[in-house]
Amino acid sequence: MTAPPSDIAGGLDPLIHESSRLVIVSVLTECQVADFNFLLGTTGLTRGNLSTHMARLVSAGYVEETKEFVDRKPHTEYRLTAAGRAAFKRYRQAWARLTGRA
Amino acid sequence: MTAPPSDIAGGLDPLIHESSRLVIVSVLTECQVADFNFLLGTTGLTRGNLSTHMARLVSAGYVEETKEFVDRKPHTEYRLTAAGRAAFKRYRQAWARLTGRA
DNA sequence: TAAACTAGTTTGTGTGGCAAACAGCGTGAC
């Protein structure tokens, strides 16, 4: 049995599916923790974009951020929450089912 | 060796990555041929959306459309082109690499 | 002939991704 038609792409959580955020979440899955500059380098995004994408992921509860001062300079670290990991897992399953690599 | 940073998500052809079109392309991969109404049912899209998505895929050269009259009514069929199949293959590889399921 | 149906297409609107401009803070030159 398959999902109702209207729901076929519904499993693809759009928050994760968007390319930039997919990169971010994949990186965070491997790294456990990553700071802003590291993500800046690995994703190739501009500061502005990275900032807004992170804000979205945080407000969705997928990512947790810790802001502190290091060497008297601001420093932000991100890590996936349990919800974020679960959402990513569901996303990958949905994608695989959808594209026939189930 | 990995792709240059700015290009990390670049392998995810946005034309295919968008959820609705990902469904469409996946369906066409399995079906070889599908008509408008069939896609309407399997994707759960509205006529308008399906129409514009198909137009995009056609103008990108990923899908080929044949329009004819059946029982005096218009009837449109779609099938993937070789380019479309190749693009989908690349997309799946890029996605797998990206999400660490390489 | 008029209403209703089928098969799509075009149009209008809102969301959201993107880069550029901006802001806050610290450090060094003068």
Add this chain to the structure above:
DNA sequence: GTCACGCTGTTTGCCACACAAACTAGTTTA
């Protein structure tokens, strides 16, 4: 001290695009 510059992010303005509603073109039913 204050002015310029760099570092770390945030806010703003624009543009593309996904979505649904309105529309077109032709057919069947009454």
